[in-house]
Amino acid sequence: MSILVFADHDNSSLKQSTLNVIAAAKAIGGDIDVLVAGENCGAVAESAAKAEGVNKVLVADNAVYGHSLAENLSALVAEVGKGYSHILASAGTTGKDFMPRVAAMLDVAQVSDIMRVESEDTFVRPIYAGNAVATVKATDSIKVVTVRPTGFDPVAAEGGSGSVEALDIVKDAGLSEFVSEELAKSDRPDLSSADIVISGGRGMQNGENFKMLERVADQLGAAIGASRAAVDAGFVPNDMQVGQTGKIVAPQLYIAVGISGAIQHLAGMGDSKVIAAINKDEEAPIFQVADYGLVADLFEAIPQFEEELKKVL
């Protein structure tokens, strides 16, 4: 078996999710090659080659791949991937965008968002917003799979010694063009891979009050998330949303503040190692999943939390 892993990156650095996907590839077993497609992405290829268990890094470095347009990426991956038994990418918005195109071009089914590998052709994935878990067997000759990064512990970023090989394949489908991008600028860790996440819900009452969480986040080196209710109410932007319709996170510590714990939110953070919840409603469903629950008014508790952290950190 041979597995092609599509690398997540921003043209300058390799994203940690790639290491999670390589871990999924290891669980399947076989030679693991990594495809880095981008523009001026040489540094990404170098770090991918150092990742544990990587055999070879294939680099397609061209302007047509610079903005991860699905039409161009899928044409590249379908051509390179033909020679492999499995094609894997993380189930982030890039993988979700181009991978189904790859599957369609190869006339094979895709298995989306796997959390576990049972065998080379059998995978476990959530359905119904995480309210059920399906074990699915793929019967096609090439398995096209997107991987939920939080389902797999990342392989080591260093220590590998893969070779790096440039690919001279330029696929410009001519169907789409990049217009613009608005990325949230933040010095905090990435929500999807942070060790600690502190999230606010409708109980925060407005966007201004999220500043309270920011101070705590900075003390803990945490990322900040939000429930869908907080996003829908316009408190914070959608890219902060944790839940089935937002980001799936599984940090070491998840702190839910003013979040009632709707099923769709639990689907996005239920795999966290430790969950702490602060809510004034003692009946809130979040307490049914929290390891540590504090029934309190968050507007009193969060400033106290900040003070207590100063004592112990």
Add this chain to the structure above:
Amino acid sequence: MKVLVAVKRVIDYNVKVRVKPDNTGVDLANVKMAMNPFCEIAVEEAVRLKEKGVASEIVVVTIGPKAAQEQIRTALALGADRGIHIETDEEVQSLEAAKLLKAVVEKEEPKLVILGKQSIDSDNNQTGQMLAALTGMGQGTFASEVVVDGEKVQVKREIDGGLMTVGLSLPAVITTDLRLNEPRYASLPNIMKAKKKPLDNMSPADLGVDISPRLTTLKVEAPASRQAGIKVADVAELVDKLKNEAKVI
């Protein structure tokens, strides 16, 4: 221009999902069904394009059992002009759904195809992208804003870390994300009128598409449930537990 919207009949999003005791799937017997929420957003976007004078005709298509006709009628009541029902009682997976939709696209030649980004039952997030690939169209997935300008469409997309805008030449496929719009409710007069709107019925075989599934579901289980932990008395105890018991800070 003609707009094609694909909709799916799924379990109503308010219904609590129960796994069947024999682990063969989710119990759908006597459960309320509805249009997939992302598909409602797709219908709404098409209707708004028509109200702006951009779309001239909205064709709504669904794949599913006889009862899926209800979801077509809902879309017609919301403002679609006519419906196509590809009727089958078999399970239709994403690739096969995309092939069926491709056959409809070839017949109808729409300028824009709008679908939900995923259905809330299988959560695959595949069909729109597969349809785009099979028909050789560009795609604007996870759309939060759609602006049609002549033979081009600009789609603002929800991506990890923010928003990205792409320009596509028409025809193109768009899949909807939550913030694209807020769907309206159908009025009673429109529900009555929808009953008279044309609805074509056909089978996968009529379209020459083999819908045999490529993925086999071996079992469906309830997710591992988490146990509730303890309640702490105050913030000091919480911080102490996190530091000294859980050792996560």
